[in-house]
Amino acid sequence: MKFDAIVVGGSFAGLSAAMQLVRARKHVLMVDAGRLRNRFAATAHGFLGQDNRPPADIRADALAQLGRYPTFTLWQDEALTAERRIGGFHLELAEHGSAESTVLVLALGVEDTLPAIPGLAERWGRSVLHCPYCHGFEIGGGPIGILASSPLAAHQGGLLPDWGKTTMFVEPGVTFDDELSAMLSARGVSMETERVVELLGEGHGLHGVRLADGRTVEVHALFAQSKVAIASPLASQLGLELEEGPQGFHIKADMGRTSLPGVFAAGDAASPMHNATLASAAGVMAGTSAHRALIEATLWG
Structure with missing residues (x-):
């Protein structure tokens, strides 16, 4: 099956991007390997409406809400490779074989070197x-x-x-x-x-x-201050333009749009500033930008 969008990464940015797309009645696959950067924190703070809650609980609630939309699919899996093909993108996965989509949202997160x-x-x-x-x-x-x-x-x-x-x-x-x-x-x-x-x-x-x-x-x-690196090779496989920040390189993104048409990015891997609220907001922007790209693909082919 080909999805309208694949979202790689299931933390705050990816969840927020997926929410915009399923509410636009698009078929969305979320691929999440479960290695969340915030897994070490007992509670999240400063996140409006979620203050002092465990990040895992916030994520569980978000997944339950997304699960009410019939066009949402979650695979607990790791995306190994991504390539652009005619009409969209092809991903090879560790457990589920492969998946294809018209657009791709990367909420890859980062890994810390301490x-x-x-x-x-x-x-x-x-x-x-x-x-x-x-x-x-x-x-x-x-x-x-x-x-x-x-x-x-x-x-x-x-x-x-x-x-x-x-x-x-x-x-x-x-x-x-x-x-x-x-x-x-x-x-x-x-x-x-x-x-x-x-x-x-x-x-x-x-x-x-x-x-x-x-x-x-x-x-x-x-x-x-940790040094950070994008927690997946997908950005480099797709040849996305990167920018150097004070802690390391991140994907260059404008309203979620990357240097490769059809690919959108959000969260810590696409920003020099790392914060749950900012990641969620960036996910909203990436999701809505991806929706516009799907409309354009329908109009112009």
């Missing part, structure tokens, strides 16, 4: 965080650390003092210009140049960091 510090990876999404607006309030005003592994940390440093007393742990080789240094000082950020060698705390909790000189500094949360 600083290699003992105790950091297992706390990612819990007490090691990336977004002040997503998790800052829950720190409860306690002491906050920033692991400055890139100049991008200055952006977090300007924000985080509103959530608690902030210490910036500057990694070797990272520097800030005079303007950024003055801003951080004006915001009351303490600067620490001794390297962090270990995170301390029970389970996923955090009560401090140990420095290379043996000192410990109390922090209840640590913000870190």
Whole structure:
């Protein structure tokens, strides 16, 4: 069977794109491998109407709502390859063989590469965080650390003092210009140049960091900058144009439209800014743009 649209990726961006398309009475296949970036976070925050809910519960509700539309199909599967063919796109899948569609929506997500510090990876999404607006309030005003592994940390440093007393742990080789240094000082950020060698705390909790000189500094949360990579080879297989952001490359998209006609993209893999609300909104734009493309295909062939 050929679908009107295939949506690859079943988190907030993909779900929102699929909703627009099924409501336009289009036959939509969602292919989702289940490796969601937000699987490490116990709850989502700052997402209007969904505040303090587990991401898995939000996704389950969205899938239940999509399932009420007779033109929606979900395959728990991995899309291995994608290619453009006359009249649309052909995907090879790990479990279901293959699928074809007129348009393709990529909500591929990203994978994080974290600083290699003992105790950091297992706390990612819990007490090691990336977004002040997503998790800052829950720190409860306690002491906050920033692991400055890139100049991008200055952006977090300007924000985080509103959530608690902030210490910036500057990694070797990272520097800030005079303007950024003055801003951080004006915001009351303490600067620490001794390297962090270990995170301390029970389970996923955090009560401090140990420095290379043996000192410990109390922090209840640590913000870190990960490097990200698009979590699927489909974008490169299709030859989509990419843009470089502060954390890595993402798919270049305008209202969801990519450099290849008929292919649309949304979510973390198509933006330098990563946030549940932004991903959902981008999915809406990608879904409506894909619908317009389907109309044009009908009109002009």
